[in-house]
Amino acid sequence: xxxxxxxxxxxxxxxxxxxxxxxxxxxxxxxxxxxxxxxxxxxxxxxxxxxxxxxxxxxxxxxxxxxxxxxxxxxxxxxxxxxxxxxxxxxxxxxxxxxxxxxxxxxxxxxxxxxxxxxxxxxxxxxxxxxxxxxxxxxxxxxxxxxxxxxxxxxxxxxxxxxxxxxxxxxxxxxxxx
Numbered sequence: 327x328x329x330x331x332x333x334x335x336x337x338x339x340x341x342x343x344x345x346x347x348x349x350x351x352x353x354x355x356x357x358x359x360x361x362x363x364x365x366x367x368x369x370x371x372x373x374x375x376x377x378x379x380x381x382x383x384x385x386x387x388x389x390x391x392x393x394x395x396x397x398x399x400x401x402x403x404x405x406x407x408x409x410x411x412x413x414x415x416x417x418x419x420x421x422x423x424x425x426x427x428x429x430x431x432x433x434x435x436x437x438x439x440x441x442x443x444x445x446x447x448x449x450x451x452x453x454x455x456x457x458x459x460x461x462x463x464x465x466x467x468x469x470x471x472x473x474x475x476x477x478x479x480x481x482x483x484x485x486x487x488x489x490x491x492x493x494x495x496x497x498x499x500x501x502x503x504x
Contacts, residue, residue, distance in 0.1 A: 340438035359471065361386040361393050362484065377401025391455060391475035393488050398468040411442045411463050418461055418468065419446050426450050426457055427472070437496055438462035450474065460489050 327465035363386045376393045378401060404457055412435070428448040436443045443462030450457055453474075460471040471492045473485035 336410075346499070350364065353494070356397065357395060357495055358403070358470075358491075358493045359384075359393075359395055360488060362388060362488070365498065374401075376404040380406070382466060390478075390481045390484065391473060393485075394470075394472045395492065396470040396472060400466045400468065402466060404466075405474065414468070415442065415461055418470065419459075422459055422470070422472075423448055427455060431456070434463045436460075436462075439464065458485055458489060462490070464494070 341440045358433055361384075365384050365386045367382065367384045369383075372379045372381065380397075380399040382397045382399075383394055385392060419430070419433060422428075426448055428450040431447040431449050432445075433447075434445045436445055437442055438460065439462065441462045441464050443460065446457075446459045446461065448457040448459065454476070455473060455474050456477055457474045459473075460469075469492075473488055476479040
């Protein structure tokens, strides 16, 4: 349970950073996504009793919203004890909701690239926006493909296009696959 609480807290930080911070750094090559403009990247490391969790956020900020891919790299010691992937995904959902100060509108279990995942929609009323987050686990990495957008039709179409454009370029052979 402590692992899931730690990940929820880190997810809250990562999602709120993607949504509200001003990052700057080079482009990542572990995945491809059709961002609508030039991206920036932030990297953070969170120390836990089980090792360090690396969090990398690649994002693009537009007037209509924020487009981001957040990657968590878990230490092997943590990846070994994660027995419930759906529990981990629920913890990440709680962190995202907390980080955005939002409310879950929908939460759907899915399989993404053969891995367990979820697609979560979160209302962010204090910003008049909606967040759509596609999360999945691949080895000891967790990916959150995130769009925080206005509720107008054009923004919703752009969000769907971005979410559907995500492709893996590097796969992880990890401990949590199964």
